[in-house]
Amino acid sequence: MGLSTRIIEILKQTVGGTVDVSGWVRTRRDSGSFSFLEVNDGSCLANLQVVVDERLANYESEVKKLTTGCSLRIQGQLVASPAKGQAVEVQADSIMVIGWADPETYPLQKKRHSFEFLRSIAHLRPRTNALGAVARVRSTLSFAIHRFFHEQGFMQVHTPVITTSDCEGAGEMFTVTALEPGQLQGANPFSGDFFGSRAGLTVSGQLQAEIFALSHSRVYTFGPTFRAENSNTSRHLAEFWMLEPEMAFCDLAGDMQVAEALIKHLVAVALTDCAADLELFDQFIAKGLIEKLIQVRDRPFVPLTYTEAVSLLEKSGRSFEFPVQWGIDLQAEHERYLCEEVAKAPVIVTNYPAAIKPFYMRLDEGGRTVAAMDILVAGIGELVGGSQREERYDVLAARMAAAGLEPEQYGWYLDLRRYGSVPHAGFGLGFERLVQFVTGMQNIRDVIPFPRTPGSAPC
């Protein structure tokens, strides 16, 4: 048995041939001496319509008992379809039932299910239209990321999940241990552990990506990152995917150019390669989605310094939940105001106060701000956070000391500035936020296959 022909390919064929196709029943409708089956195999949103004549030997014994979720192998003729919205359909010569799905217990019957309910059956929800489409869009965007960077000469680096470095210094790392709880005792509980000291799950691959930017010039890392942050909201995950390019011989302006080109490219790919899936989201999830994406693809992003952004917010006349003044970290309400109300386009805010940004961002002249840039988009807020990195040894050493980082633990990071240091820059793009932006899905738990959240890690 080789691989079965996929429905997405059959729907592109012209009438007249024979087909041998497998998939799952979405619906069955009987009419006169025929049954009409809508069959899906996940290769596309569209179903293949299969017309079954009552003269088939197993028509009464099997075909008339088919329900949502049953798996089939269908052999038949590809003919022109009189039905609306499809060019072809299959006239079945044989229907082989592979697996049944008892309608008394199968949770996915033909009706709308809430996303909340679907989260409770993570192992079945990819079989629904919406979650199945999210999975396809996610995969398309993931591959488009790899292709974008490959074509521009970037090398992918697999940065580690297990690490002893806490890039963001936020103290929200999960701990990894090979010991049993009872063995984690004494003043140095991890000295007898697998790695000989406390290790955790990475919060970012940036610092390690910088190592390879300083040898291979253009690199990116794209993989799972983690936060042990006890936030039970529609915006937080304990495990999420992050894309982090890092470029040598590049400053903040170059960083902004790459990030804007990337986002426009990814949106363009989604619009062409996921057209049917995006129409579903536009119709049922987020009205106007496609028009919004076309504008993001076609209009330039709007650069604003942090100082300009604060000034616009102060002059807005809005009463924000978090009051605005120079020095605050921008909140989602501020970010969304800037791109939804002011620019009506994605906004790139640059040169944030040094005091609210991590130690590795390059100090601007004067030392009050850093060469940071965040890209804000409608509905989401921050989609990208990046910066030029501090490449000056003395400046970085002083900032690391001020941040309380142990010199012996981060000596390797300083070495990158000791030997052949160069201006370099990079950014992080939260992949789930991108998938939310492109699909319009409201809850981050619905754009990742297996959300990890407080109290929940099923499957």
Place this chain on the structure above:
Amino acid sequence: MGLSTRIIEILKQTVGGTVDVSGWVRTRRDSGSFSFLEVNDGSCLANLQVVVDERLANYESEVKKLTTGCSLRIQGQLVASPAKGQAVEVQADSIMVIGWADPETYPLQKKRHSFEFLRSIAHLRPRTNALGAVARVRSTLSFAIHRFFHEQGFMQVHTPVITTSDCEGAGEMFTVTALEPGQLQGANPFSGDFFGSRAGLTVSGQLQAEIFALSHSRVYTFGPTFRAENSNTSRHLAEFWMLEPEMAFCDLAGDMQVAEALIKHLVAVALTDCAADLELFDQFIAKGLIEKLIQVRDRPFVPLTYTEAVSLLEKSGRSFEFPVQWGIDLQAEHERYLCEEVAKAPVIVTNYPAAIKPFYMRLDEGGRTVAAMDILVAGIGELVGGSQREERYDVLAARMAAAGLEPEQYGWYLDLRRYGSVPHAGFGLGFERLVQFVTGMQNIRDVIPFPRTPGSAPC
């Protein structure tokens, strides 16, 4: 500052133009009134030769002080090179030193360093020829994997790192906790933990990939997996990357076809896209490497049942460290004998004894063997391990009970057989073993950017 032109592009250009390029000094050689700099930017193995005339203003003050590792920006003319092995070189109009690298302390001077020493400077070793080439080959293979599956209509699924499922049941999972050691107390130490129960790092994404194979037909997962196995050898890592495709409507024969086609394709891509890097490995690391890879690309793999393989080993007249009889698990010495001495090609061993394989593999008729397949290659042993999955509810339930799996924890896995079950198959390919196979590198710690091994998780 946009992105700098890469050396790999400059070396393809014809003479006559001007160049503006940045990179790191590999060597400097002075001859008469000139200095010759070999400059590398990691985009390829080859260096760009830069000829610097003593008449440059900073010749004495800077150029003559350049040493290995210094970073430069070079502007000049692209001219024909009289030197062997390169068509073009740069006559410098200006040399701007970006960063120095004190030769008294910079560890990477111009001499051969042992791989063992280089492991102690993981943050600098990508700057060497061999480790820099490994990184390029690794990235090329990674992208080729994505492209292969994308072009064949597979969807990528990001299976979780944090999980409560132990696919292999080997008890070698790392534990993940958000609690401090002192908080992990009592009869249920994890009940107050982040996920409300014990969670660990995945040993395989297969079970979760099966969920999506049963909705989207052709899927793959490619990401980090983990083993808390205290093995301090050149073959083991605590964190390594695994590729796992999973295909619905596919049996063991289809599984073998996809795996063989994939390996041949990846080898072919490496031979064409990494030709210069592979020549380095052929010359300095593994003589005959390229010839070996060409044969793997061009010759059919050799299928053998486990029973046939055992018979061949018994008749070999060899005295193996682990004696051979029907029922044993094959060891690396057996696997290598089969492909290096018997088949002189990769071997696909099928239908292993059920007793030595996991619960999820499909029982063959008779119940003594399972529909498993391992692909064995020279020098490595097992590169791929796969199987057709047990799709029959009753058979699987009995095997899970026999394996001692908790029905309430793996009920979701049984549900995949309860609702619309279909024949399906997949395999796992150890990505580091693939990179070793393609590069000839002997120690697995040298083919992953940041090896995690007992006692060691630097950076």
